[in-house]
Amino acid sequence: MADRPRIIGIDLGTTNTLVASVKNRIPKIVPTDRGNLILPSVVALSGKGELLVGGVAKDQMVTNPKNTLYGTKRLIGRKYQSRVVDDLKGYFKYDIVEAPDGDAAVTLGGRIYTLPEVSSFILKQLKTIAEQFLGGPIDEAVISVPAYYTDSQRQAVKEAGKLAGFNVKRIVNEPTAAALAYGFNRGLDQKILVYDLGGGTFDVSVLHLTGNVFEVLATGGDTFLGGVDFDNRVMDYVLEKFWEETKVDLSQSPIAMQRIKNAAEAAKIDLTLIPNVVIDLPYIEERKGKPLDLRIPLTRENLNALTMDLVDRTFEICDRVLAEKGINRSEIDEIILVGGQSRMPLVQQRIQEHFGKPPRKGVHPDECVALGAALLADSLGTIDSVTLLDAVSMPIGYALPNGRVRRVIEKNSIIPLVKSFRLPPPKDPGAPFIEMDIFQGDSDLMVDNEYLGTLRVPAESAGRKIDFRLNEECLLQVMVEEPGGPRRIELATRDTPELLKKELARVAEERAQKAEQSASSPSSHQEGSGLFSKVKSIFRRG
Ligand SMILES: Nc1ncnc2c1ncn2[C@@H]1O[C@H](COP(=O)(O)OP(=O)(O)OP(=O)(O)O)[C@@H](O)[C@H]1O
Numbered sequence: 274m275a276d277r278p279r280i281i282g283i284d285l286g287t288t289n290t291l292v293a294s295v296k297n298r299i300p301k302i303v304p305t306d307r308g309n310l311i312l313p314s315v316v317a318l319s320g321k322g323e324l325l326v327g328g329v330a331k332d333q334m335v336t337n338p339k340n341t342l343y344g345t346k347r348l349i350g351r352k353y354q355s356r357v358v359d360d361l362k363g364y365f366k367y368d369i370v371e372a373p374d375g376d377a378a379v380t381l382g383g384r385i386y387t388l389p390e391v392s393s394f395i396l397k398q399l400k401t402i403a404e405q406f407l408g409g410p411i412d413e414a415v416i417s418v419p420a421y422y423t424d425s426q427r428q429a430v431k432e433a434g435k436l437a438g439f440n441v442k443r444i445v446n447e448p449t450a451a452a453l454a455y456g457f458n459r460g461l462d463q464k465i466l467v468y469d470l471g472g473g474t475f476d477v478s479v480l481h482l483t484g485n486v487f488e489v490l491a492t493g494g495d496t497f498l499g500g501v502d503f504d505n506r507v508m509d510y511v512l513e514k515f516w517e518e519t520k521v522d523l524s525q526s527p528i529a530m531q532r533i534k535n536a537a538e539a540a541k542i543d544l545t546l547i548p549n550v551v552i553d554l555p556y557i558e559e560r561k562g563k564p565l566d567l568r569i570p571l572t573r574e575n576l577n578a579l580t581m582d583l584v585d586r587t588f589e590i591c592d593r594v595l596a597e598k599g600i601n602r603s604e605i606d607e608i609i610l611v612g613g614q615s616r617m618p619l620v621q622q623r624i625q626e627h628f629g630k631p632p633r634k635g636v637h638p639d640e641c642v643a644l645g646a647a648l649l650a651d652s653l654g655t656i657d658s659v660t661l662l663d664a665v666s667m668p669i670g671y672a673l674p675n676g677r678v679r680r681v682i683e684k685n686s687i688i689p690l691v692k693s694f695r696l697p698p699p700k701d702p703g704a705p706f707i708e709m710d711i712f713q714g715d716s717d718l719m720v721d722n723e724y725l726g727t728l729r730v731p732a733e734s735a736g737r738k739i740d741f742r743l744n745e746e747c748l749l750q751v752m753v754e755e756p757g758g759p760r761r762i763e764l765a766t767r768d769t770p771e772l773l774k775k776e777l778a779r780v781a782e783e784r785a786q787k788a789e790q791s792a793s794s795p796s797s798h799q800e801g802s803g804l805f806s807k808v809k810s811i812f813r814r815g
């Protein structure tokens with residue numbers, strides 16, 4: 274045991290990153306930053322040109338926003354030319370640019386960094402910390418990712434791990450890791466629902482646990498629903514109240530906005546424990562040379578009213594996921610809460626109302642994903658102590674000339690899996706190659722899905738069998754039958770296909786037209802509504 278290579282489990286979160294290791298079969302979190310167990314997922318460049326990671330990087334968010342990268346988990350593994358990246362461009366303070374390979378990238382101090390590079394800075398820091406804490410080199414890791422991550426996002430996280438010097442033994446879905454932390458070695462036979470409301474995303478998975486067999490029955494979520502949306506509601510409220518009292522629009526001041534954002538989050542967290550708080554920000558502005566202070570009380574009832582619809586949305590998603598597999602709410606034996614935002618009393622109360630039972634206590638909402646990743650990491654070296662039967666969260670298919678997607682792999686199929694079909698003829702008769710643009714996503718429309726890449730095979734292969742294989746990490750491999758036997762083919766290119774470019778341009782134009790129409794409609798000039806939309810555009814998806 275002693276000379277086995279040491280391996281850690283990493284939860285690379287939108288807001289916070291955690292690392293855990295297993296000793297004598299017990300997983301424990303490694304303290305990472307200033308004595309804390311979490312490392313903020315922030316990378317920055319200081320005024321002096323030093324690269325900062327974690328708490329120190331987060332500290333300079335207000336003063337040096339252009340060179341402070343946060344929330345990059347939303348960008349990693351995405352094409353620059355995509356709807357999601359188009360949306361996100363307006364939300365982050367730092368610049369998002371196109372890397373030479375067409376992926377989204379970011380700039381820091383005027384230099385372009387790929388997103389795997391940015392994540393690798395966080396992972397490298399974790400590696401150093403874990404090595405110091407555990408004493409000795411650590412070269413292997415299991416890294417968790419959201420269940421809804423596409424093939425490209427998973428590949429990009431693997432790449433980040435590699436850049437940080439890890440041999441990434443496995444990518445595991447976050448809810449599955451959480452389930453492991455809950456059920457490992459407990460000999461359970463239960464259906465559980467993992468409700469993960471984190472900083473940026475909501476994820477739900479239903480699993481069947483039988484001993485150490487963890488089978489994912491259904492999974493779903495919303496990539497744009499998390500703690501930051503709750504903070505924004507509080508920010509909107511604060512801005513409106515301040516406007517009512519002073520007729521000063523603080524949304525014009527980036528520094529004031531950053532202070533309000535921090536205070537809004539802190540107030541939200543305090544309201545988990547206490548029923549009332551006062552948001553107190555002295556000298557938030559100046560008027561005629563005199564300081565203006567901001568002092569706004571907020572009760573838990575206020576917060577609940579401001580965010581009720583967000584909480585309701587999580588339950589709509591839970592119901593949809595259950596309905597997809599025809600599972601009744603009453604069949605769920607336990608509800609496991611994961612993610613910092615799930616601590617909100619309203620969430621816990623609504624769980625009780627919705628499922629008729631309280632959520633399970635005793636699973637740490639911040640730590641369980643990292644702990645589960647560490648347990649899986651540890652078990653990889655031993656003889657099949659854990660069996661994970663995970664599921665695909667989003668269908669995979671190829672684009673048709675009409676801009677729609679023909680599905681090959683359906684949602685919720687158990688992985689690993691193989692789906693075979695016959696290669697269609699080339700799009701243009703007489704072309705030397707058959708080209709297939711591969712997409713992953715829930716929509717039937719290509720433009721709303723993520724482009725994974727293009728396969729290219731000689732035209733004479735038309736009619737031959739082609740296999741789409743998903744391995745246990747939910748990574749895609751393609752095999753084509755040839756006279757000499759099956760041959761693995763790699764994606765020939767990840768350059769955005771012309772058809773997708775056209776569709777994206779069309780969608781962008783439609784959106785611009787809509788924006789123009791609503792800008793000229795009288796309602797958008799009403800008092801108050803302007804503030805609301807500003808908060809949205811500046812901070813919505815941190
Ligand atoms: N006591 C609390 N009450 C309410 N919200 C909280 C509390 N503690 C933390 N949060 C919120 O939880 C969020 C962070 O959660 P977490 O660390 O689980 O996210 P993450 O893992 O980084 O994100 P994701 O899983 O979406 O990638 C923040 O929005 C934070 O404000």
Ligand SMILES: [Mg+2]
Nearest residue numbers: 286287471612
């Ligand atoms: Mg998380």
